[in-house]
Amino acid sequence: MPCMRLATAASLIILLSIVLLSKNSYGDDDWDSWETPQERLIDVSGFSQIKLGKLLENNAHEPIKTRQGLLRLAANIDENFYRISFKNDLSYNAISKQSHNKVREMSVELDFANVQSRAINQSFLANLSLKVGRQSLSWGLGDYIFINDLFAKNWQSFFNGDDVQYLKSPTDALKLSYFMDSLGIDVVYQPKTSRDILITSPSVLGTPQRSSINTRLHFSHQQSDYAFYASDGWVNAPQRVSRQLEYLAQKTLGASMITPVLTGLFKAELGQYWQTAANGSSFNQQRLLLGYEWELITGISASTQLYIEHDSHSNARNNRQLITTQLSYTSDNALWTSSVMAFYSPNHSDSYFRASATHRYSDSVSVTAGINNLAGADDTFFGSLSQTNNIYLRFTYFY
Numbered sequence: 001m002p003c004m005r006l007a008t009a010a011s012l013i014i015l016l017s018i019v020l021l022s023k024n025s026y027g028d029d030d031w032d033s034w035e036t037p038q039e040r041l042i043d044v045s046g047f048s049q050i051k052l053g054k055l056l057e058n059n060a061h062e063p064i065k066t067r068q069g070l071l072r073l074a075a076n077i078d079e080n081f082y083r084i085s086f087k088n089d090l091s092y093n094a095i096s097k098q099s100h101n102k103v104r105e106m107s108v109e110l111d112f113a114n115v116q117s118r119a120i121n122q123s124f125l126a127n128l129s130l131k132v133g134r135q136s137l138s139w140g141l142g143d144y145i146f147i148n149d150l151f152a153k154n155w156q157s158f159f160n161g162d163d164v165q166y167l168k169s170p171t172d173a174l175k176l177s178y179f180m181d182s183l184g185i186d187v188v189y190q191p192k193t194s195r196d197i198l199i200t201s202p203s204v205l206g207t208p209q210r211s212s213i214n215t216r217l218h219f220s221h222q223q224s225d226y227a228f229y230a231s232d233g234w235v236n237a238p239q240r241v242s243r244q245l246e247y248l249a250q251k252t253l254g255a256s257m258i259t260p261v262l263t264g265l266f267k268a269e270l271g272q273y274w275q276t277a278a279n280g281s282s283f284n285q286q287r288l289l290l291g292y293e294w295e296l297i298t299g300i301s302a303s304t305q306l307y308i309e310h311d312s313h314s315n316a317r318n319n320r321q322l323i324t325t326q327l328s329y330t331s332d333n334a335l336w337t338s339s340v341m342a343f344y345s346p347n348h349s350d351s352y353f354r355a356s357a358t359h360r361y362s363d364s365v366s367v368t369a370g371i372n373n374l375a376g377a378d379d380t381f382f383g384s385l386s387q388t389n390n391i392y393l394r395f396t397y398f399y
Helices: 002-023 155-159 383-388
Strands: 042-058 063-078 082-093 098-111 128-135 171-180 183-190 212-221 224-234 239-241 244-246 249-261 264-276 282-297 300-311 321-330 336-344 351-360 365-375 390-398
Touching (some): 042 383
Antiparallel strands (some): 042 063, 042 390, 082 098, 098 128, 171 183, 183 212, 212 224, 224 249, 239 244, 264 282, 282 300, 300 321, 321 336, 336 351, 351 365, 365 390
């Protein structure tokens, strides 16, 4: 609790300092230069949000409801050579009467290509960028299916009606990127591996204390994009080994590609996992994703995916197969956007349906309505989460 208060106080102090600096960055004391004001050094933005929701499963007394408020404040200092980013969320749950403060981003990014120095411009540093601090990271090609994107996810947020950006859980990391013509290399180092936030997250396990490293090599060739991945770290979610939950050590290799085919885009991604438990037990798994997306008519696009897992240790709920389909709509004036997506496992017989529609009344105000519905046997992935079925309404004011 003291650590949380300290983090909250530090976040608010940083934010207040940024706001005060931004107010003093216009040079309005100089009456002779009022026609050419100084460029704003700090960009401050954010949004306020109210979410109302209800679980579709009733308890013995009344429907379980959600009433939440969220205040997002963000600030950026964007110069040629460096960028400082800060994002903070302050939320309040009107049902439980609890508030939470979370720093979602606090990072510094250096881009040596923009340094006005002949010595640097003629060295390898000219192709290097560095980002350090809390940040959100995402790799791979799958729509809500993650093979080589091994960074932490917030699954509570994904299933309870939050904006999709909250699926990415912030990660404390150092990211190095190196670019050579059409070839790029990314290396992400986490001193302490972040864990997924699960629907029923066993907090007693804590977080893996060992570091992790992820690498990606990506390039383009004749309208196609390719990438190769490797990692050495931990599984983000605990696995059951000998009737106990634990975080497994994990090494991976993977690859992906996306290329134009007919009137759409074909994508493929694969990954090989090697996992080791504390007692020395080892497991391996192969994952494959094939997908295709295309525009049906102006404003309406469709996509479909086939996902297959193959596990070294077979049981009734391993070797998962999954098929997804999605329809998305954007109006000509972009005031209306909507999406419908269905997940179905033919060998586990569980399913997940999610839909949302957003109307943007202006540049400042938007309203989103949606539904999450999961079904299947209690021992299947989606079936075990069917108690989270919900509808929601989200009001957002941007500033």
